[in-house]
Amino acid sequence: MSSTTPTSTPTDVRDDESITIVDPRDGTEVGTLPCAAREQVSLAVSLSRSVQPEWASTSPAERGAALRRAATALRDGAQELADLNTRETGKPPADALGGVEAAVSTLEQYAELGPVHRGLSLRGAVTATDYTVAEPRGVAVLLTPWNDPVAVAAGLIGAALVTGNTVIHKPSERCPHVGELLGRLLQPAFPDGVFITLTGGGEVGQQLTTEADVDVFAHVGSSDTGARIARAAVLTGAHVIRENGGNDPLIVDADVDPVWAASQAALGAFANAGQICTSVERIYVCRAVAEPFLAALTEEARNRNTGGSFPPLVDRRMRDAVQAQVGEAIEQGAVCLEGGAIPDGPGAHYPATVLSDCTETMTVMAEETFGPVAPVTVVDGFDDALRLAAAGPYGLAASVLTGSIAHAQKAVAGLAVGTVKVNAVFGGAPGGSAQPRGISGAGFGYGPELLDEFSLVKVVHISAPPQEG
Structure with missing residues (x-):
């Protein structure tokens, strides 16, 4: 054993223009991907904004059908994506494949949950009707981690899209190839501009937090980054969902x-x-x-x-x-x-x-x-x-x-x-969703409640017109 870092193996290289990743198992190069330039980021937000109303007007059943197509594409590419995840993050092969399989199930679950995401009837006057409807927030930016990059991303992507939001996904700069392949697999299931993937480092994420046309941020990652996103969102008015660091x-x-x-x-x-x-x-x-x-x-x-x-x-x-x-x-x-x-x-x-x-x-x-x-x-x-x-x-x-x-x-x-x-360090019933406390985040990040996080509630009151005579 040695207490010093060996210097014979290359390490990941990042700058504002590209990201080169090496396999953490043996130091061999996985590949290099370009970082999205500033104009690409702005154009992505503009495109996402322009197509969002039409996507929102698509019926929940149709949006759910699109998610099912995405789940099928993900299932077909599961092994390729898992192998790439292992090469890029070192995740054990069985765990990497299990993460993809969990992602498929999550997309299928939200495909079913979206169309039955219902409002409430309210008690008012006998001659009036009062109820609530859920509407999409708008443009959702999803900033996802490297440690379970497919399963975590799929949950946020599925809940955001099925509720009528358009999505810009920026995967972690520690696994950009996984994020890019995930985007290529899922994007054909949706109309152009509804689901966009941007690769890059912190500078891409930082620019996204300054874009006024972004309505909601969902971030899974470090507490420091989550806090910066929350502070930036105060200026733009965006809603923020955070699952951040833990010291469990x-x-x-x-x-x-x-x-x-x-x-x-x-x-x-x-x-x-x-x-x-x-x-x-x-x-x-x-x-x-x-x-x-x-x-x-x-x-x-x-x-x-x-x-x-x-x-x-x-x-x-x-x-x-x-x-x-x-x-x-x-x-x-x-x-x-x-x-x-x-x-x-x-x-x-x-x-x-x-x-x-x-x-x-x-x-x-x-x-x-x-x-x-x-x-x-x-x-x-x-x-x-x-x-x-x-x-x-x-x-x-x-x-x-x-x-x-x-x-x-x-x-x-x-x-x-x-x-x-x-009496169990891991586990739990399907669909469980919790709200982190303190610097560990805020909002529901999983489960049926995530549909509420990506939605705005509108109250409707309908009264009968006055009767003549």
């Missing part, structure tokens, strides 16, 4: 099997190399089970590191950021039980890492790491764990492993997050 805690109660708890912690911290919005980012374990829990968690990490199939981080820029947090924690007194150093060789690999003796002042506990790091703090009891888990500015999700219904209920009430998961 995991509480391990004193009454659970420590080996099972370690397997859950490892799944939450190491799946997709820790590059999931709701990854476990910090762990609070009760002292009664801390020793066997740490031993089992260390073994979980070691098995991943020696198994030969642990995925890389998306690029070396991300790896350097993860290593900086780990190195700082060790300097400040954390004990590294497994991993914790950049390996020799090509690509952007980083080992599954377990840190014990962590404190709240360490960046690895206070901020989102977005890498395969499991930092652990031992606490005297559940109340201490809950107090620490509830602290901080993030509010995306949290997990609690406990055999006590009282402790579970206490956690649900005491954690200011969008999602609380009890």
Whole structure:
């Protein structure tokens, strides 16, 4: 193992004109794509605005049929898109294909939900009719992430289009080829200008936030970027939907099997190399089970590191950021039980890492790491764990492993997050949708409620005319 970054492998190159991506598994070049120029961005917004009224006047059933055509095209191109995702982000092949399959299902679901997205009847005078109708907001700009680029994008695309909005999609600059191919697969299902893909870096996204003809932004990504979008939207009046960073805690109660708890912690911290919005980012374990829990968690990490199939981080820029947090924690007194150093060789690999003796002042506990790091703090009891888990500015999700219904209920009430998961770090019923808190975002980003986010409600009141005589 080496604590320095190798220099023999090329890294991703970005400027205002093009983006070159390398495979994070071995450093080989994936390809280069041009960035949208300023005039292209403005023209895209103008085109999207010009065709939006006609798309809005299309019946919901027809819009749903277009989504079903898009889902079919995506299914036909699933393997090609998954392979490209693996090459561009390092996502394991099975997970990459699973993300595409989830995207197909999501488009099909919104194709069904859109036509039945209904208003309300209101109680008024007996001789009057009062009701609400949902109307599209207008032009929707979707800024999507690299860690699950197809599934996340499909949800936003499907909900925006089926409610009558036109869409400009800017995929992450860390996976522009995936975004470009996704656009080529989906675009033929819709009339010209209804669905547009723009590739580019932060400068493209920044320009989009200044365009007065954009009515709604949906952003999945970092809290810093989300905050900038929200501030810009104050000037343009655009509606903003954000699912942003998380620093999700995991509480391990004193009454659970420590080996099972370690397997859950490892799944939450190491799946997709820790590059999931709701990854476990910090762990609070009760002292009664801390020793066997740490031993089992260390073994979980070691098995991943020696198994030969642990995925890389998306690029070396991300790896350097993860290593900086780990190195700082060790300097400040954390004990590294497994991993914790950049390996020799090509690509952007980083080992599954377990840190014990962590404190709240360490960046690895206070901020989102977005890498395969499991930092652990031992606490005297559940109340201490809950107090620490509830602290901080993030509010995306949290997990609690406990055999006590009282402790579970206490956690649900005491954690200011969008999602609380009890006795499972991942999972949930289909269609679940939560509202993040704090700097983790705002608005519903998934599920049937996402249709409401992309809609405006109009109240209609119809009275009978006065009778003559």
